[in-house]
Amino acid sequence: MPADPARPGGRPGPRLHVVTGKGGTGKTTLAAAAALALAAEGRRSLLIEVEGRQGIAQLFDCPPLPYAERRVAVAEGGGEVHALAVDVEDALLEYLQTVYHLGPARWALDRLGALDFVTSIAPGLRDVFLTGKICQALGAPGSDGARYDAVVVDAPPTGRVARFLNVNQQVAGLARVGPVRNQAESIMQVLRSAQTTVHVVTLLEEMPTQETVDVVAELGGIGLPVGAVLINMVRTPVLTAADLIQAQNRHLPRAEIAAGLAAAGLPTSAAILDALIGEVLDAADRVALEAAERATLASLGRPTYELPWLAEGIDLGGLYALAAALTDQGFGVSGP
Amino acid sequence: MDALLADRGTRIIVCCGSGGVGKTTTAAALALRAAEQGRRVCVLTIDPARRLAQSMGLEHLDNTPRVVPDVDLAAGGLLEAMMLDMKRTFDETVETHAAPDQARAIFANPFYQSMSSSFTGTQEYMAMEKLGQLRAQADADGRWDLIIVDTPPSRSALDFLDAPQRLGSFLDGRTIKLFLAPARLGGRTYLRVFNAGVWAMSGIMNRVFGAQILTNVQSLIAALDTVFGGFRERAEQTYAHLQAPGTSFLVVATPEPDALREAAYFTQRLEQDRMALAGLVLNRVHTTDAPNLTVERSQIGAQDLEDLPEHALAARILRVHVERMHRIRRETHLTQHFAAGFPHVPIARAAAQATDIHDLDGLRTLGTSLAEG
Numbered sequence: 001m002p003a004d005p006a007r008p009g010g011r012p013g014p015r016l017h018v019v020t021g022k023g024g025t026g027k028t029t030l031a032a033a034a035a036l037a038l039a040a041e042g043r044r045s046l047l048i049e050v051e052g053r054q055g056i057a058q059l060f061d062c063p064p065l066p067y068a069e070r071r072v073a074v075a076e077g078g079g080e081v082h083a084l085a086v087d088v089e090d091a092l093l094e095y096l097q098t099v100y101h102l103g104p105a106r107w108a109l110d111r112l113g114a115l116d117f118v119t120s121i122a123p124g125l126r127d128v129f130l131t132g133k134i135c136q137a138l139g140a141p142g143s144d145g146a147r148y149d150a151v152v153v154d155a156p157p158t159g160r161v162a163r164f165l166n167v168n169q170q171v172a173g174l175a176r177v178g179p180v181r182n183q184a185e186s187i188m189q190v191l192r193s194a195q196t197t198v199h200v201v202t203l204l205e206e207m208p209t210q211e212t213v214d215v216v217a218e219l220g221g222i223g224l225p226v227g228a229v230l231i232n233m234v235r236t237p238v239l240t241a242a243d244l245i246q247a248q249n250r251h252l253p254r255a256e257i258a259a260g261l262a263a264a265g266l267p268t269s270a271a272i273l274d275a276l277i278g279e280v281l282d283a284a285d286r287v288a289l290e291a292a293e294r295a296t297l298a299s300l301g302r303p304t305y306e307l308p309w310l311a312e313g314i315d316l317g318g319l320y321a322l323a324a325a326l327t328d329q330g331f332g333v334s335g336p
Numbered sequence: 337m338d339a340l341l342a343d344r345g346t347r348i349i350v351c352c353g354s355g356g357v358g359k360t361t362t363a364a365a366l367a368l369r370a371a372e373q374g375r376r377v378c379v380l381t382i383d384p385a386r387r388l389a390q391s392m393g394l395e396h397l398d399n400t401p402r403v404v405p406d407v408d409l410a411a412g413g414l415l416e417a418m419m420l421d422m423k424r425t426f427d428e429t430v431e432t433h434a435a436p437d438q439a440r441a442i443f444a445n446p447f448y449q450s451m452s453s454s455f456t457g458t459q460e461y462m463a464m465e466k467l468g469q470l471r472a473q474a475d476a477d478g479r480w481d482l483i484i485v486d487t488p489p490s491r492s493a494l495d496f497l498d499a500p501q502r503l504g505s506f507l508d509g510r511t512i513k514l515f516l517a518p519a520r521l522g523g524r525t526y527l528r529v530f531n532a533g534v535w536a537m538s539g540i541m542n543r544v545f546g547a548q549i550l551t552n553v554q555s556l557i558a559a560l561d562t563v564f565g566g567f568r569e570r571a572e573q574t575y576a577h578l579q580a581p582g583t584s585f586l587v588v589a590t591p592e593p594d595a596l597r598e599a600a601y602f603t604q605r606l607e608q609d610r611m612a613l614a615g616l617v618l619n620r621v622h623t624t625d626a627p628n629l630t631v632e633r634s635q636i637g638a639q640d641l642e643d644l645p646e647h648a649l650a651a652r653i654l655r656v657h658v659e660r661m662h663r664i665r666r667e668t669h670l671t672q673h674f675a676a677g678f679p680h681v682p683i684a685r686a687a688a689q690a691t692d693i694h695d696l697d698g699l700r701t702l703g704t705s706l707a708e709g
Contacts, residue, residue, distance in 0.1 A: 023355035024594070124450050157355075159383075174446050174552075206692040207356075207385055238655045253649070260650020264637035266629065275625035276653050283656045285690035311662065313593075 013332075014197035014227065016138050016190070017152045020161040020215065021201030022208040026232040028055040029314050029322065030201045030307065031154040032081075034230075036323035038150035038332045039079035046137055046148040047072070047083045050130045050164075051156060056083045061316060067091075069137070073316075075323070082148070084137065091129040099179060124170030128184050131167050135190045150332070158200065158215040165191055165198070166222050197227030202297065204231060204290035209297060216300050228331070229302050231294075233309040237287055239280070247284035252277050305329045337684050337707045340614050341370040344481065346584055348471065349614070352487045353588035354598035358619040360384045361693050361702065362588050362686075363486040364392065367415060368404075368696060369703035370482055374411035378470055378480040382420050382463060382488050387694035392417045399424045401470070406696055416480070420488075425462040426452040430560075438559055445556045459488040464574040471577065497575075497605065584614040587681075591621055591667035596674050603678050615682040617706060618671065622663050622688050631661040685709035 017034055021027035028049070035047035046069060049056050054064045060072040065085035073081040134153055139145025156164045163170070167184045174180075190196060198219055202208040212229060219226050239247070246252050257276065258268040266272075297304060307325050310318045326332070340346055351363045360381050367379035378401050384394065392404045394417055401416035430439050442448050451458060467485055474480045577583065585606055589599040599616060606613045634654045641651035675683065686705040693699060 024592075170450075174450060210385070235659075238652050238659065240652070243649065243652060256646075257650050257653060260641055260647035260653075261637070263644065263647055264640045264650070264654070266633065266637045266654075272626050272629060276629075276657055278625065279660055280653055280656055282690055283659075289691060 014195055014225075015141065015146075015148075015150050016134070016196040017150060017227065018155045018161075018165065018196065018198040019152060019201060019230075020155045020158050020198060021230075021232075022159075022203075022211045023157045025201045025203050025208050026307075026314075027157065027201045028053075028154045029059060029319070030199075030230050030232055031152050032056060032059050033307070033319055033322035033326055034199070034331065035081045035083075035150070035152040036073060036075050036319060037326040038152065039073075039075035039081045040323075040327060040332070041077040041079060043075075043079045043149040044147070045075075045079070045081050045150040045152060047081055047152050047154065048086055048134055048137065049083075049154045050086050050134075051154075052085065052087065054085065055154065056085065059314065059316075059319060073319075086130055086133045088126045088129055091133040092125075095129055095132060095183075124167070124174065125180070127164050127170055128167045128180060128187065131165065131187045131191070132183055135187050138190065138195070141195065155198075158211040161198070161215060162218045162222060162224070165219075165224055167191075169222070192223050192225070194225070197225050199227045199230055201230045201232055203233055204293045206289075206293065209293040212297060213300065216302070226302060229297050229300060229304045230326075231297065231304055231306045234306045235309045239283060239287065243280070244284050244287055247281050248288070250281070252280060305331055337366070337615075338369075338373070340584060341366065341373060341375065341482075345582060347474070347482060347582035348467070348584070349482070349484045350487065350578070350583065350585045351485065351588050351617070352585060352602060353617075354595050357588050357590045357595050358686075359588045360486045361388065361699070362586070362617050362619065362706070363484050364388065364417070365693075365699040365702040365706065366586075367417070367482075367484045368407065368699045369707065370484070371404075371413040371415035372408045372411060372700075374413045375482045376414040376480045377482045377484060378416045378418070378474070380418055380420060380463070380466060380470065380483065380485045382459070382486045384419060384486075385692065385694065387692075389419060391695045394419050399428070399466075404696075414480070420459075420463055420466055422459045422462045423453050425466050426458065429462075429465055434559070442556065442559045445552055445559075447552050447556045448560075451556075463488055468574050468577065497578075497609070579609065579611055581612075584612045586614050586617050588617045588619065590619050591670050593670060596670050600674060600677060603681060613681060615684055616674070616678075618683055618685045618709075620688040621671075621685045621709070622660060622667060624657075624660055624664060626657065629657060629661075631658055631665065634658045634661065 017031075017038070019027055019031035019034060021030070032047060035045045039045040047056055049065075056072065057064050060083070062070075062072055065072075065083055067085065067087050067090040069082045069084045071080055072083040075081060134151065136145075137148070138151045139147060155161050166188075168188045171180055171184045200212045200215055202212040216226050216229075243252075254273060254277070258273060261268045261272070261276075305326055306329070307322050310321065312318070340349070349363075349366065351359045351366075353359050360383065363379055363381060364384070367377045371377045380401075381389075381394070384392070389395065393402055399418065399421040401418040404415040404417050407413070407415045427443070430442050434442065463485065467483065470480070470483050474483060587599045587602050587606075589595040603613060603616070634657050638651045638654035638658065641647040641654070644651075671683070675681075684706045686702055686709055689698070689701070693702060
């Protein structure tokens with residue numbers, strides 16, 4: 001996509017960043033950090049959640065988000081992060097309103113629980129309206145509708161994201177012709193274009209890594225562009241490479257450690273030494289496991305970003321720290 | 337934990353909790369332990385990690401319990417395991433209750449395809465359905481005396497309890513009845529306004545989705561309705577089974593804020609609905625054998641040694657210990673918070689392992705850890 005000269009912050013690269021990941025990996029947190037990073041230098045980004053959890057409001061410490069865009073944070077250099085919680089019934093009503101000018105029928109639909117009906121009987125339709133709303137918020141590049149430099153979506157987890165994004169497939173059996181079918185087609189065009197990129201959040205653990213590998217293959221299979229792998233909660237290793245080798249060979253110098261403890265005025269009983277050495281062996285095993293997972297992730301051939309584990313938990317300050325870590329590693333500068 | 341497993345009155349154990357806390361592994365470890373202690377166990381897993389599934393002989397997802405190899409059966413036990421195939425369970429339920437041509441019509445309906453393979457409630461409903469089937473089989477032929485179930489990886493732990501009823505009441509509800517037969521209600525004045533709404537909606541749906549859609553939806557609902565004879569009633573029955581004596585719930589969590597928050601919601605809910613909560617299983621708990629070497633002492637020690645090159649290794653080892661102690665302190669704090677809210681709920685802890693579990697030995701270790709923790 002060419003740079004857009006009409007917008008001061010306009011630059012090449014994707015504008016729609018879809019963030020997925022296994023549950024518990026910090027998907028919502030990193031989506032928020034990405035939105036902050038993409039709002040740097042006076043730009044505007046929009047962070048969208050689609051699963052009704054109000055996770056964004058919790059992160060930014062603000063009241064629950066309505067079905068409307070709200071500014072939730074300012075970024076470095078006067079940038080702004082806006083947020084939107086997309087509710088599927090509102091999205092469906094909005095769609096019907098725009099296309100069919102519902103009028104009083106809206107009341108009847110609401111009253112009858114008809115919307116619940118439509119979205120439950122054909123769950124695939126939910127996703128058409130959710131992704132449709134996302135594409136609407138994105139707007140056509142360079143048009144008046146494109147009010148944001150970047151749109152970041154806190155998407156469903158890895159197990160469901162391919163289905164969520166593959167709206168064409170979802171409606172294929174249900175509506176062969178008609179407006180919904182056309183809607184799905186145009187959503188698919190945006191999602192498969194260079195405007196879009198899907199990032200996967202993972203940890204250096206076995207299951208999240210496996211799910212990352214699986215989802216990258218799955219997304220590739222349906223022609224959706226995979227962006228970066230975001231490795232979350234990375235701890236800085238305390239042990240050196242030499243320590244790790246010694247630990248691996250179970251050859252830690254007991255006497256040397258005891259001497260160190262004595263020099264620090266700490267107890268040096270056999271039990272204490274056993275306990276500390278056991279903990280070092282555990283830590284070394286973890287590092288070895290992490291190295292293996294890191295190699296597996298690297299073999300995917302996608303750009304990777306590492307985000308530090310924050311001991312004090314995720315608060316607003318932590319979000320800014322994660323955004324800074326993304327920016328420092330070049331996220332959003334040339335398009336990941 | 338062993339008392340629960342050994343109690344012959346325990347017929348069903350439901351493991352629930354938020355995603356990623358080790359529900360499946362916990363269910364499998366308890367099933368293995370119970371079987372090796374002489375129970376005849378069937379474990380229903382939802383979405384096991386590939387290597388764990390392989391180690392239990394679950395390479396083929398065929399929706400039928402299979403004997404798990406290499407289990408010690410000296411005590412007279414049995415271990416069978418199965419993985420839930422949501423779509424196939426739905427198909428089988430239809431086949432069981434419908435005439436062949438009726439079943440064919442249902443399978444051919446595009447909405448059936450969409451509904452039976454999606455994740456919004458169907459998986460939970462089918463997990464309940466499968467549990468009901470296994471229970472019926474156990475009652476009929478005595479093949480198993482204990483069924484342990486894992487629950488679907490829901491967004492929230494409560495989905496497992498709510499989704500089936502939601503789906504049931506929805507399929508059985510007023511909207512559907514109106515929607516199915518708007519013409520029949522035409523003469524009744526008080527319904528006229530709803531009726532107008534239904535017609536408006538039908539018109540809109542036709543325009544939005546194409547004319548075929550209404551016919552498809554109507555015929556599917558009508559066919560399923562005859563098959564299940566009232567979804568809501570069925571969902572309520574399954575729910576009642578969960579309240580019956582012999583069914584125990586275990587809430588599974590890790591010592592993390594989100595997981596424990598979900599565990600607290602779930603515990604409250606089970607108490608409200610008078611379901612038997614056997615306890616909280618806390619996975620991946622960190623421990624230390626040097627508890628007296630506190631964070632503060634170790635930190636000062638590490639600082640003292642920092643500038644002494646000959647003690648650099650000892651300094652790093654103390655820092656490893658500091659990290660671990662920090663973690664333990666945080667986990668203890670979170671667990672105490674939960675325990676303060678639910679003082680009567682017993683907690684079984686399983687120590688964190690360096691690697692994930694993918695064989696029976698790993699499951700045995702976890703089982704022992706849970707029994708002792």
